[in-house]
Amino acid sequence: MSELPPVTLVPFTEDLLPAVQVWFAHAEVQRWLGGPDWPARALRLRGHGIGEIFRGRRVLRDHTWVALDTDGKPVALIGGDVYTSGPELGPAHAAGNGSEMGFAYVVDPGRWRQGYGTATLLALIAHPAVADVVLFTAGIEPENAASTRCAAAAGFHPDDPAPDEEGIVHHLLRRG
Numbered sequence: 033m034s035e036l037p038p039v040t041l042v043p044f045t046e047d048l049l050p051a052v053q054v055w056f057a058h059a060e061v062q063r064w065l066g067g068p069d070w071p072a073r074a075l076r077l078r079g080h081g082i083g084e085i086f087r088g089r090r091v092l093r094d095h096t097w098v099a100l101d102t103d104g105k106p107v108a109l110i111g112g113d114v115y116t117s118g119p120e121l122g123p124a125h126a127a128g129n130g131s132e133m134g135f136a137y138v139v140d141p142g143r144w145r146q147g148y149g150t151a152t153l154l155a156l157i158a159h160p161a162v163a164d165v166v167l168f169t170a171g172i173e174p175e176n177a178a179s180t181r182c183a184a185a186a187g188f189h190p191d192d193p194a195p196d197e198e199g200i201v202h203h204l205l206r207r208g
Contacts, residue, residue, distance in 0.1 A: 036151040039107060041097035041159055046075060048098045051106040058141040064176050065138055071109060081113070089115035092131060095161055099152040101143075108152040110137040114165060130166030130207075137170070137179075144178065153186035157205065166207050171200040 044052070049071060055061055056068040074096055081091045096111025112135030135156065139149045157168060170188060172179045174195055180203070188203040195201050 036147040036154070037107075038102055039099040039148065039151045039155050041099055041110070041152075041155050044071075044075065044096040044098050044109060044111065048106060049075060052098060052109050052138075055109075055138055055140050061138055061141060064173060064179065065136065074111065086113070086115070089132065091115055095133075095159075097156070097159070099148065099155060101148070106140065107143045107148040108137060108139045110152050110156050111135060114162065131164050132167040132169060133162055133165045134169045134171065139182075149179070149182035150185040153183065153188070157186070157207070168205045168207075170203045171198075172203055173199060174201050 042048075052071045053068050056066065056070050078094060078096065082093060084091050092114045094111065094113045096109070098106045099108040099110065101107050112133055115132045115134065137149065137152060137156075139152070153170075156162065168188070169191075170179075170183050172183060174180075180201075183203040186205070188205045191202040191204050193201060
């Protein structure tokens, strides 16, 4: 794809839930992320866990956005937690000065293969609310070829091509 479609990230709110929730009825979305309760649960849990330690890192804050196309229609959901950097996790995760963000994303199945996933990932990286983030991490199942291609197109690369103990390959993008 030569040119990506423009997207604008807006905070994920209850008003946007109906538009996003229908994406989770799609079998492929359910396979990778879960059923229709997933986005509602994300709204309910917003802000929970701030200050707690998760996998050796302190949760600083969370963000969840909906990507809108030029007509203001939702095309993707992206969000996750921002953590303190974690040198204790090994060299690939040692962000140094700055924080890390682990996130998940989903694209409206009706918009697949149109560049919205890559555009949304790039919008996340460029968002001022995550300007302090040095390391972005997306955990992707190895069989999810579409998500892997999307992450690669946005500049992410596997930390280790072998899945971790949960069957996930962590795709990283380090700023700077």
